[in-house]
Every structure is written in C-alpha cells, then in structure tokens.
Amino acid sequence: MQLYHHPFCAHSRLVRLAFGEMGIEHLLIEERVWERRPEFLTLDPAGTTPVLVEDDGFVIPGIDVITEYIDETRGAVLGDRRLLPTDSLGRVEVRRLAGWFNHKFFAEVSEPLIREKVYKRYMPRELGGGPPDMAVIRAARSNIRYHMHYIGWLLKARNWLAGDRMSYADLAAAAHISCVDYLGDVPWEEDEGAKIWYARIKSRPAFRPLLALTMAGMPPAPCYADLDF
Amino acid sequence: MQLYHHPFCAHSRLVRLAFGEMGIEHLLIEERVWERRPEFLTLDPAGTTPVLVEDDGFVIPGIDVITEYIDETRGAVLGDRRLLPTDSLGRVEVRRLAGWFNHKFFAEVSEPLIREKVYKRYMPRELGGGPPDMAVIRAARSNIRYHMHYIGWLLKARNWLAGDRMSYADLAAAAHISCVDYLGDVPWEEDEGAKIWYARIKSRPAFRPLLALTMAGMPPAPCYADLDF
Incomplete structure (x- = not known):
C-alpha cells in the first residue's frame, strides 16, 4: 500500500502507528497539500492527508475512513490486540x-x-x-x-x-x-x-520511525525523541 | 432510545432521518449545548449534539459514533437498503x-x-x-x-x-x-x-418531521417545506 502523508500531519502519523502495531508494510509518499497537486486532488477531492492507496489502485481517503478500513480488512489477525474492539x-x-x-x-x-x-x-x-x-x-x-x-x-x-x-x-x-x-x-x-x-x-517499536524524524532548519525540541523526558 | 438534539443541529437531523428510514422509535430531547448543562456534559464531555442514550442508559455520543452504532446494531434488518453498505x-x-x-x-x-x-x-x-x-x-x-x-x-x-x-x-x-x-x-x-x-x-416520509419544523420568531424560507421548490 502507498500512504500519501506529511511528517507533521497528525492523522498520517496515526496511520503509520497503526501500520507499525500491525506490522503492515507500506510506502510513504510526502504530499504538501497546500500545493493542491491536480493528481492528488483526483485521488481525494477533499485534498487532505492521509490518503491510502491499495496495490490495485483502490483509494481510501481521510483518517476516519482509513482507520475503519484497516480494521475491517486487516484487523482480525490481531485478535484481542485489535485496535478497534469487536464489542x-x-x-x-x-x-x-x-x-x-x-x-x-x-x-x-x-x-x-x-x-x-x-x-x-x-x-x-x-x-x-x-x-x-x-x-x-x-x-x-x-x-x-x-x-x-x-x-x-x-x-x-x-x-x-x-x-x-x-x-x-x-x-x-x-x-x-x-x-x-x-x-x-x-x-x-x-x-x-x-x-x-x-x-x-x-x-x-511502532513509535521509532516518528521519533527519528527531523525537519531541515527546524530541529525537534530536546524532549521529543527522549524516552526518559 | 433518547436523542439529545437541537432542531438546527444538522448532525442531529441526520440521526432523525436515519431513524425515519429505519422506522426506529425514539424520544427527542432538545439540548442547547451553549448552556453547557452539567448533566449533559456528564453524558458527553465534548458537549455537542447529537447524543443517543439507549433504554439501559448506554450512551453513544457524536455523529460519527452514532451512525456506525445504529448500522452495527440495527442495520442488518434493512437488507440491501442498509445505509452503510457491507462491501x-x-x-x-x-x-x-x-x-x-x-x-x-x-x-x-x-x-x-x-x-x-x-x-x-x-x-x-x-x-x-x-x-x-x-x-x-x-x-x-x-x-x-x-x-x-x-x-x-x-x-x-x-x-x-x-x-x-x-x-x-x-x-x-x-x-x-x-x-x-x-x-x-x-x-x-x-x-x-x-x-x-x-x-x-x-x-x-422520513423528511416530513424536519419540514414541519418552525422556530418562533424565525419562520422558514418559503421554499423550505415546499416539495415543488
């Protein structure tokens, strides 16, 4: 799957954390939504990250839709560690x-x-x-x-x-x-x-990729990656 | 079920329309969320309408949660008229x-x-x-x-x-x-x-109760209840 995301889009981070917890491989594509790229707006007319695209091209746009979709299509394998309970x-x-x-x-x-x-x-x-x-x-x-x-x-x-x-x-x-x-x-x-x-x-472990993140010219606060903050 | 709603809360109207389509009986309680009634904030700390309360006191707050809940608990009877499809x-x-x-x-x-x-x-x-x-x-x-x-x-x-x-x-x-x-x-x-x-x-038919609605001192626009607008 491909995830259109931005490092500072919290909704994208939630999807990455869920993928990490579930061990789901994915490709990240950074999208600057303010540029309103026509190709991105074709994927999702709302023009917001995250947008998930399946291997076969099926598009799942928006955080609420994505979290439900991941659980419905891949959640069962987690058993009682499922991120959305069944009751x-x-x-x-x-x-x-x-x-x-x-x-x-x-x-x-x-x-x-x-x-x-x-x-x-x-x-x-x-x-x-x-x-x-x-x-x-x-x-x-x-x-x-x-x-x-x-x-x-x-x-x-x-x-x-x-x-x-x-x-x-x-x-x-x-x-x-x-x-x-x-x-x-x-x-x-x-x-x-x-x-x-x-x-x-x-x-x-699912958190590590987020903690490793640094933006050029804007380093994280000292507490950011510190596990003993 | 009881629905805490406001006549001008569009999210409450959506729940009423869904209930109408599904033939679900319910009691309406008008809530003015800006008054921030402590009893209402106990039901839902977010303090927004709609809030649905089951007969047994189980609270389902917020439009996204309510629509999923209604479909999961009462949607199956609608068969292929289900408001959230199954695929x-x-x-x-x-x-x-x-x-x-x-x-x-x-x-x-x-x-x-x-x-x-x-x-x-x-x-x-x-x-x-x-x-x-x-x-x-x-x-x-x-x-x-x-x-x-x-x-x-x-x-x-x-x-x-x-x-x-x-x-x-x-x-x-x-x-x-x-x-x-x-x-x-x-x-x-x-x-x-x-x-x-x-x-x-x-x-x-599910729309009728909404079209019958009038606020004192603020009548609807002429087109509002007209089916041939």
Whole structure:
C-alpha cells in the first residue's frame, strides 16, 4: 500500500502507528497539500492527508475512513490486540476518543500549532505562508492543558485511554501529541498520569520511525525523541 | 432510545432521518449545548449534539459514533437498503461522503451560517450571542456553491451520492442542506442535478418531521417545506 502523508500531519502519523502495531508494510509518499497537486486532488477531492492507496489502485481517503478500513480488512489477525474492539461498548468508546483527538484536539491544538509554526514556513506567501500568528499559538497552548488533564483523568480508572487494551484512541492521542511535542509545546508538568501514559506508548517499536524524524532548519525540541523526558 | 438534539443541529437531523428510514422509535430531547448543562456534559464531555442514550442508559455520543452504532446494531434488518453498505468499496465511498458533509460542509457552510443566524439569537451575550457577523455569512454563502456543484457532479454518474442506493451520504448531505435551506441560503439555481436529487430525498416520509419544523420568531424560507421548490 502507498500512504500519501506529511511528517507533521497528525492523522498520517496515526496511520503509520497503526501500520507499525500491525506490522503492515507500506510506502510513504510526502504530499504538501497546500500545493493542491491536480493528481492528488483526483485521488481525494477533499485534498487532505492521509490518503491510502491499495496495490490495485483502490483509494481510501481521510483518517476516519482509513482507520475503519484497516480494521475491517486487516484487523482480525490481531485478535484481542485489535485496535478497534469487536464489542459495542468498546467500539463506541474507542471511536469517541479517537474522534476526540482526530477532530477536537486537532481543531483546538494540533492543527493551529502546526499550521502557524510549520506549514506557514513552507507555504508561499500567496498561499497563506508567512510569520506565525502568536495569538493563535497562545490559544492552542492554553487549550492543550485541559486535554492533558482529560487524558490523566481517563487513566485514573483505566490501563489505556479507552479501556483495558491499547486502541486507536491511544494511537490517535499519541499521534497528535507527538506533533505538538516536536514543537516543544506539550506542558509535561501539567499531568503526571498523562506523562506516564505517553512514555509507555512512546517506547513502543511502532513509535521509532516518528521519533527519528527531523525537519531541515527546524530541529525537534530536546524532549521529543527522549524516552526518559 | 433518547436523542439529545437541537432542531438546527444538522448532525442531529441526520440521526432523525436515519431513524425515519429505519422506522426506529425514539424520544427527542432538545439540548442547547451553549448552556453547557452539567448533566449533559456528564453524558458527553465534548458537549455537542447529537447524543443517543439507549433504554439501559448506554450512551453513544457524536455523529460519527452514532451512525456506525445504529448500522452495527440495527442495520442488518434493512437488507440491501442498509445505509452503510457491507462491501469495502461501498463502505469507503459512503463514509468518505458522509464525512465530507458532516465535517467539511459543516465547517465551511452549515456551522458558520447556523451559528451566526440562529444560535447567536438565542445565546446570551456573555456566551457569544449577538448580531450576526455578515463577513462570515458571506463566506459561507460563497462556499456552498462548489458543494452544490460537487453534488451535481457526483449525480451525473450515479443514482444517489455514493452509488446505486441511498445511504448515509445522502442523508448527511440532505441534513446539512435542510438547515441551510430553512435560512434561505441554498442557491437552488446553481446546479440542476443537485436540486433534482434534493427534491427526491425531500419527498421521502422520513423528511416530513424536519419540514414541519418552525422556530418562533424565525419562520422558514418559503421554499423550505415546499416539495415543488
């Protein structure tokens, strides 16, 4: 399979983490969505990463569609390590929390931070590039605090975010947080439980390719790849 | 089942349309999410409608989680009228397009229009109420045009938005468009194919409760309940 992605697209990172956990080989193709390449828009008229393409050319666009598709077509082999559980209660909670991070955390924290601090450096001025808007960055840095507390609160009664087992909920949260962590904007002192959970997920083999990532001219924060942060 | 909804929440309308198509009895509870009622936030910490509650108290929050849940627990009885098809190709296309309207159309058109023209009338000033921002309304009115053309383009080769059969994709699109239509902001002259499709879905029995809806002090646009608009 081919994955059209961007190193700072948190939704793409979630797919890479899921592939890592499932041992699924894939080819990565970096896409700069702001360039709106006609060939990419043909794959997905919404023009967003990630987009997954099967060997036979079948296109699966968008994070919500991709996570369901991977589970439906390749999830069964994982047995009880499946990233989307098979019982109704588990499915509702995993989807609720994966959606929380893929949509709510994304809108309130990761999208604005990455847009202002990363994408605007690489975008030409006529496409919205330029210096970061500090008011937007301050708002996102404030918003992330209650999300960290929410993670910590969930983990008081649970082993992983959605229950006893690691799931898409954990991978989604970790994918978005890892992008923000690269920028040094995760307030790790805010919630001890959230920090312990992230240390646990960060040390998984599936996480290594993300931690090895460096952008030219914009090195990661010192804590980013440190497993003992 | 109980559905916490708002008459102008397009995602709630989608659930009501699905229930109508499936003949599922339910109780409606109107929730004004901006009041942030503690009891409602206990049901769903995200604090958004719709939220579905089963007889036994099991809570299913959020449109993406609810549509999957309804199909998984009650979809099979519909046979080949199922709103989420059972084949991979169909599932990807229905989820892609339902997501298009539930997230993209929502962000670019229905959410800003309804926030500015409806919610801000009912919200106290300290919670963001007040006169509508005309610049936001103009942007949304401009955005809706390419969505109408996209609907028309899809229907050139298809019977319904995602393929041969009516699906969540059609109900999602119709739910969002119906909210905007109440406000008189759907440019029906823009795309003939889109208009014919909407006339077809609007005449279904499941649509009647939505067309009967009127808000005190804010009557619907004349075309809203007219099946021959």
